[in-house]
Each structure stands twice: as C-alpha cells, then as structure tokens.
Amino acid sequence: MASDQNWSNTGAPSGEHSRGDTLTAPTLPSDQNASGRTLGDAEIAALAEAIASGTLTPTKGTFVKRLEQRFAERLGSKHAYACSSGTAAIHAAIAAVNPEPGDEIITTSVTDMGALTPIVFQGAIPVFADVDHVTLNVTAETIAARISERTRAVIVTHLFGNPCDMGPIMELAHARGITVIEDCAQAYLARSGPALVGTIGHIGCFSLQQGKHVTTGEGGLITCNDADLARRLRMFINKAWPYGESSPDHEFLALNYRMSELQGAVGLAQLGKLDNVARTRVANAQELNDLLDGIDGLALPRVHPGDVHTYWKYCLRVDETVIPGGSDALGAALAEQGIASAPRYIRKPAFQCRVFSEQNTFGTSNWPFNLARSEAIDYAPESYPGTFRGLAEVLVLPWNESYTREHVSFIADAVRNAVARLTNGGAA
Ligand SMILES: *Cc1c(COP(=O)(O)O)cnc(C)c1O
Numbered sequence: 001m002a003s004d005q006n007w008s009n010t011g012a013p014s015g016e017h018s019r020g021d022t023l024t025a026p027t028l029p030s031d032q033n034a035s036g037r038t039l040g041d042a043e044i045a046a047l048a049e050a051i052a053s054g055t056l057t058p059t060k061g062t063f064v065k066r067l068e069q070r071f072a073e074r075l076g077s078k079h080a081y082a083c084s085s086g087t088a089a090i091h092a093a094i095a096a097v098n099p100e101p102g103d104e105i106i107t108t109s110v111t112d113m114g115a116l117t118p119i120v121f122q123g124a125i126p127v128f129a130d131v132d133h134v135t136l137n138v139t140a141e142t143i144a145a146r147i148s149e150r151t152r153a154v155i156v157t158h159l160f161g162n163p164c165d166m167g168p169i170m171e172l173a174h175a176r177g178i179t180v181i182e183d184c185a186q187a188y189l190a191r192s193g194p195a196l197v198g199t200i201g202h203i204g205c206f207s208l209q210q211g212k213h214v215t216t217g218e219g220g221l222i223t224c225n226d227a228d229l230a231r232r233l234r235m236f237i238n239k240a241w242p243y244g245e246s247s248p249d250h251e252f253l254a255l256n257y258r259m260s261e262l263q264g265a266v267g268l269a270q271l272g273k274l275d276n277v278a279r280t281r282v283a284n285a286q287e288l289n290d291l292l293d294g295i296d297g298l299a300l301p302r303v304h305p306g307d308v309h310t311y312w313k314y315c316l317r318v319d320e321t322v323i324p325g326g327s328d329a330l331g332a333a334l335a336e337q338g339i340a341s342a343p344r345y346i347r348k349p350a351f352q353c354r355v356f357s358e359q360n361t362f363g364t365s366n367w368p369f370n371l372a373r374s375e376a377i378d379y380a381p382e383s384y385p386g387t388f389r390g391l392a393e394v395l396v397l398p399w400n401e402s403y404t405r406e407h408v409s410f411i412a413d414a415v416r417n418a419v420a421r422l423t424n425g426g427a428a
Pocket of ligand 1: 085086087088111112114115157183185186207208209218219220
C-alpha cells in the first residue's frame with residue numbers, strides 16, 4: 001500500500017536545502033539506508049560465517065533455528081518461526097486458523113496490504129472494524145460491532161508501535177471462541193499492560209522488512225503458545241512437510257515461505273540490538289513529547305496508561321479548526337524545512353483500494369467475496385467514522401533510534417515554526 005512509498009525519501013527530502021536559509025538543516029538518519037539502520041560488523045561477521053558454512057537453507061543450517069529460539073526466549077513465547085516476510089507471517093497465521101471459504105476474519109482498514117491479502121488467499125472474508133480516531137487502533141467495541149456467526153479470528157494491529165488495549169479484546173475473544181492474531185510488525189517490544197505484544201493473543205506476527213525496528217531486508221517472525229496452531233504454522237511455511245516427525249507427508253495446501261540462512265544470520269545479529277533500538281526510540285519520543293507539549297491544535301501520541309509504545313513512527317494529530325489546512329498543510333510546511341512526513345498515513349482506508357472495492361481476486365470469479373454476507377463487505381463510509389477522522393488528522397513523522405538530541409530539537413523547532421506560520425495565515 002502507499003505506506004511503502006511514503007518513506008522512500010525519508011531523511012533525504014529533495015527540497016532540503018532549497019530555501020536558501022542561513023540555517024542548515026541536518027539530514028535526518030533514514031531507515032532506508034545505513035544512516036538509520038543498526039546494520040554493522042556483527043551482521044557482516046554472522047553473514048560471513050553463514051556463507052562459509054556453505055549451507056544456506058534453514059532446513060539444514062543453524063542461523064534461522066537460533067534466530068527462532070532466541071526470539072521465542074526474548075518474547076517469552078513457547079514457539080517462534082522465521083519466514084520470508086511479514087505478509088508470509090500473516091498468511092501462515094490465517095492458514096493455521098484454517099477458515100472455511102467465506103468465513104470471516106475481522107481486521108483493520110488502517111494497515112499494510114500485506115496484512116490483508118493473505119486473508120483472501122485463504123478464502124476468508126476480511127471484515128473491517130472501525131478504529132479509535134485517536135490511536136487508529138481497533139478496540140473491543142469496534143471488533144464486537146463486526147462479530148457474526150462466521151467470525152473465526154481477529155487480527156489486531158498495534159499501529160505505529162502503540163499497543164491496542166488487549167485486556168478487553170482478549171475477554172471478548174475468549175467469550176466468543178475467536179482466535180486472536182496480533183500484527184506486531186510495527187510494535188516490537190511494545191507492551192499492553194505488563195505483557196509483550198505477540199504473546200497476548202494466540203499468534204503474533206512480525207516483519208523484518210527494511211523499515212521496521214530490526215531488519216533482514218525482507219523477512220518475518222511468528223510467535224505462538226498453542227501447540228496445535230504452532231504445528232500448522234511451521235508446516236505452512238514448509239510446504240506442509242513436518243520436518244522431524246515420523247511418517248511425514250505433505251498434509252495440506254501450503255507454500256514455501258522459508259527464510260534463508262543469509263537472512264537468519266543478519267536477523268540473529270539484529271535481534272541482539274533490538275532492546276537498545278526500542279529503548280532509544282522511546283527515549284527520543286519522550287524528548288519530542290516534552291518539546292512539543294502545549295502547542296495549540298496539535299495532539300501528541302496517546303498511550304493507554306501502563307502500556308509501552310515503541311514508536312515505529314511518531315504521530316501527531318492536527319486539528320484543522322486550529323491549524324488551517326490541517327495535517328496536509330503541516331506536512332507541506334515541514335517538507336520545506338527538510339522533514340519528510342506522511343500526512344494522512346495511507347490516505348484512504350484499505351477497503352477503498354481496488355483489490356477490495358472491485359474484488360479483483362481469482363480470474364473473474366470474485367471468489368471468495370461471492371460467498372460473503374452482504375454486511376461483511378459493506379464498505380459504507382458512515383460505518384467508519386473513526387477511520388476517516390483518524391486518517392484525516394494524523395501526521396506521521398519518521399522515527400529512528402539514530403536520532404540525536406539535535407535531530408529531535410530540529411524536528412521540534414520545525415514543527416513549532418510550521419504551526420506558527422500556518423496559524424498566522426501563512427505569513428512567515
Ligand atoms: C510491514 C507490515 C506488514 C507486512 O510486512 P512485510 O514484511 O512488508 O510483508 C504487515 N503489517 C503491518 C502492520 C506492517 O507494518
């Protein structure tokens with residue numbers, strides 16, 4: 001979805017030095033290159049070892065197995081599996097749930113497309129819940145409103161690193177016998193209450209894509225505490241071949257979504273840096289919170305009391321009745337000062353993308369949408385007040401563990417300047 005493009009020029013905006021100001025804008029570290037990634041000697045050494053071993057498949061090598069073991073240990077999860085992407089992780093989770101064609105999976109329309117299309121590939125119907133306009137996260141209330149006889153699972157996305165309020169969501173899911181899949185692609189080491197995300201629901205899905213907290217370029221991780229679901233997860237990413245079991249057979253429809261040892265080596269080294277990455281992102285965000293406190297028309301990130309937000313991105317909400325032009329105008333004013341932001345994030349809810357609005361799926365069949373209850377595929381904007389308001393107000397700032405004090409105060413000054421200019425009717 002558009003989110004991939006929004007960040008392609010993060011930290012290297014083309015107009016950066018074009019204003020001829022005396023003030024030279026620092027170039028912000030970017031997660032798209034070495035300036036904002038923690039890739040270094042540890043990754044190179046591990047990669048060299050993997051290559052020297054001559055074994056690059058995880059079915060025979062040791063790096064992916066160690067990555068899985070250490071990730072499970074770090075999260076306190078019984079099982080963890082590495083796979084080829086966050087999308088593959090979500091696909092494996094849906095396949096583990098094993099919905100009947102036309103069964104419903106409740107999800108959010110403010111997410112990455114890779115969290116949605118796997119539902120359709122497994123023959124299930126994505127049913128979009130509305131979100132809280134403040135956090136852009138689904139809630140127990142918005143999920144409850146979409147539950148039907150056919151609901152098999154819910155995917156909760158901890159958007160931007162800010163955890164969903166999991167207590168009431170798990171209560172609802174337990175009461176209705178619904179499997180909970182946590183999409184933690186943006187939320188490594190975030191906590192809902194005392195619990196790490198990815199260990200609260202039945203299955204946790206993570207991405208190791210270039211722009212996430214830690215990366216192998218492309219890659220994914222899955223966590224699970226349930227033995228039966230775990231077996232199906234592991235099978236699904238291995239063509240349903242149960243490695244290590246007696247009398248194995250290809251038991252069900254599945255794919256090869258394995259991670260290679262090359263990625264496993266890099267991932268293992270990256271995992272050693274994850275705690276520090278998360279800690280620094282939180283500390284930097286607290287600094288920006290302090291610097292931006294009290295600006296009229298701007299709302300700072302709101303975290304549920306007792307939770308930990310690990311700031312994949314730093315989001316502001318812009319009140320356009322106070323700041324003329326709202327998030328779009330503020331984003332444009334920041335771009336002039338060398339800061340690439342994403343006003344309105346993905347700009348439109350996922351259900352307005354053609355894959356859903358035109359049901360472009362398998363040939364001309366519309367399958368599986370032709371099996372859906374009409375309420376399940378009702379995308380009327382009136383049903384999504386939180387989604388539209390939240391997307392209209394949000395301004396997403398790139399965020400990074402490599403930001404220094406100077407970078408953070410540069411961002412704060414730029415935001416203050418931009419708001420001052422906009423609220424003075426455009427006068428500089
Ligand atoms: C990045 C992301 C994904 C998809 O991960 P890929 O590794 O890009 O396939 C899924 N969900 C969310 C919330 C993401 O941010």
